Amino acid sequence: xxxxxxxxxxxxxxxxxxxxxxxxxxxxxxxxxxxxxxxxxxxxxxxxxxxxxxxxxxxxxxxxxxxxxxxxxxxxxxxxxxxxxxxxxxxxxxxxxxxxxxxxxxxxxxxxxxxxxxxxxxxxxxxxxxxxxxxxxxxxxxxxxxxxxxxxxxxxxxxxxxxxxxxxxxxxxxxxxxxxxxxxxxxxxxxxxxxxxxxxxxxxxxxxxxxxxxxxxxxxxxxxxxxxxxxxxxxxxxxxxxxxxxxxxxxxxxxxxxxxxxxxxxxxxxxxxxxxxxxxxxxxxxxxxxxxxxxxxxxxxxxxxxxxxxxxxxxxxxxxxxxxxxxxxxxxxxxxxxxxxxxxxxxxxxxxxxxxxxxxxxxxxxxxxxxxxxxxxxxxxxxxxxxxxxxxxxxxxxxxxxxxxxxxxxxxxxxxxxxxxxxxxxxxxx
Ligand code: CMC
Numbered sequence: 555x556x557x558x559x560x561x562x563x564x565x566x567x568x569x570x571x572x573x574x575x576x577x578x579x580x581x582x583x584x585x586x587x588x589x590x591x592x593x594x595x596x597x598x599x600x601x602x603x604x605x606x607x608x609x610x611x612x613x614x615x616x617x618x619x620x621x622x623x624x625x626x627x628x629x630x631x632x633x634x635x636x637x638x639x640x641x642x643x644x645x646x647x648x649x650x651x652x653x654x655x656x657x658x659x660x661x662x663x664x665x666x667x668x669x670x671x672x673x674x675x676x677x678x679x680x681x682x683x684x685x686x687x688x689x690x691x692x693x694x695x696x697x698x699x700x701x702x703x704x705x706x707x708x709x710x711x712x713x714x715x716x717x718x719x720x721x722x723x724x725x726x727x728x729x730x731x732x733x734x735x736x737x738x739x740x741x742x743x744x745x746x747x748x749x750x751x752x753x754x755x756x757x758x759x760x761x762x763x764x765x766x767x768x769x770x771x772x773x774x775x776x777x778x779x780x781x782x783x784x785x786x787x788x789x790x791x792x793x794x795x796x797x798x799x800x801x802x803x804x805x806x807x808x809x810x811x812x813x814x815x816x817x818x819x820x821x822x823x824x825x826x827x828x829x830x831x832x833x834x835x836x837x838x839x840x841x842x843x844x845x846x847x848x849x850x851x852x853x854x855x856x857x858x859x860x861x862x863x864x865x866x867x868x869x870x871x872x873x874x875x876x877x878x879x880x881x882x883x884x885x886x887x888x889x890x891x892x893x894x895x896x897x898x899x900x901x902x903x904x905x906x907x908x909x910x911x912x913x914x915x916x917x918x919x920x921x922x923x924x925x926x927x928x929x930x931x932x933x934x935x936x937x938x939x940x941x942x943x944x945x946x947x948x949x950x951x952x953x954x955x956x957x958x959x960x961x962x963x964x965x966x967x968x969x970x971x972x973x974x975x976x977x978x979x980x981x982x983x984x
Pocket of ligand 1: 787790821822823825849855856857858859860861862863910912915916
């Protein structure tokens with residue numbers, strides 16, 4: 555074996571093994587040959603929370619956390635946010651290349667004609683309690699779509715996959731808006747296919763009695779960019795859920811329901827809500843230094859700061875900060891933005907944050923924008939889910955077509971009781 559290998563000596567047996575290194579990884583299965591005897595199962599790697607384990611080979615998004623780089627299919631997020639649209643980015647993420655004009659037109663058409671949902675789904679949403687969290691409704695409603703499209707089971711049929719992808723990207727905003735309107739007791743607003751993807755979502759969210767809703771172009775653009783920024787983020791918790799559940803070869807609606815459920819958790823899709831609460835609690839720019847002092851004393855964490863992967867400024871946070879200014883020109887400035895800016899200014903000059911490599915992440919400014927646009931806090935993770943849907947679909951398809959992938963089934967290190975005999979009730983200790 556050449557230089558691209560790892561030599562391991564098992565000190566239990568004195569035996570030496572050479573294991574190939576490919577793309578900076580060794581295969582965990584290559585460890586299995588390392589055993590103490592014929593009866594020994596062989597060595598496994600132990601990696602709770604997958605902090606140093608690659609579960610797949612992927613060509614969708616690339617992150618360099620130290621440099622603060624995010625690319626979808628090789629294109630820098632900054633260029634896509636500046637020059638592309640969410641549906642074009644969806645095409646790119648799902649199909650791997652930027653579309654031609656004709657391909658984009660067909661793609662947008664396919665999404666647009668699928669925005670309506672079956673009337674029975676409306677009845678299903680009606681069944682939720684009046685104050686149901688819209689994310690809980692979304693998880694259930696998107697899973698329920700599988701019962702309306704039994705053809706979705708044909709996951710190895712290219713045409714069927716394309717149809718389900720269009721349906722999912724098209725219907726997530728409709729389900730999301732219906733979930734919101736149910737939770738506030740407003741009649742549902744049907745999709746308006748004359749509008750853009752983001753414009754139609756604003757229509758379904760905020761239309762009142764007017765005959766036709768006209769979205770503000772600046773808010774429509776801001777929302778479109780926010781969707782772009784959330785489109786994919788390599789093997790995060792929900793992408794991993796999508797792949798893991800999808801690996802059982804279930805239909806994509808059920809797998810997206812699982813991914814959406816993963817996003818529901820506060821450690822994944824809920825941080826921007828925490829940022830908003832924190833800024834409200836700080837209350838005023840003059841209270842910022844004291845708050846930072848308490849963070850440094852370990853009383854609590856600065857919400858919207860730090861990231862498992864980014865050890866530099868999250869590139870999405872920079873773009874969101876710029877978009878915030880465009881939004882505030884329409885909505886008026888949020889009083890929270892000055893507190894956020896001061897918090898960022900003080901933190902970025904402070905030794906604690908510098909030495910811990912803590913920078914603003916995507917959630918630091920997004921909640922302030924959503925709030926300024928009149929989205930209630932409960933809808934924040936729902937907005938994230940709409941933006942992330944093309945990423946989930948791309949991850950799912952890549953997994954399905956990857957010959958190396960099989961049903962995801964991790965190993966465990968068993969630490970429970972060894973074999974023992976069943977004790978009848980009367981013989982058990984009190
Ligand atoms: N404020 C203050 N100290 C922090 C923070 C913070 N926000 N984040 C990390 N630290 C400190 C932490 O106390 C620890 O210090 P020490 O080594 O002295 O004990 C060190 O930094 C490493 O922390 P960690 O918890 O091991 O880092 P992690 O990579 O496991 O956590 C994180 C990443 C995002 C969970 C964490 O930074 C955090 O809790 N941030 C606040 C919540 C937040 O903004 N979450 C949104 C993440 S972005 C969402 C997405 O991309 O989907």
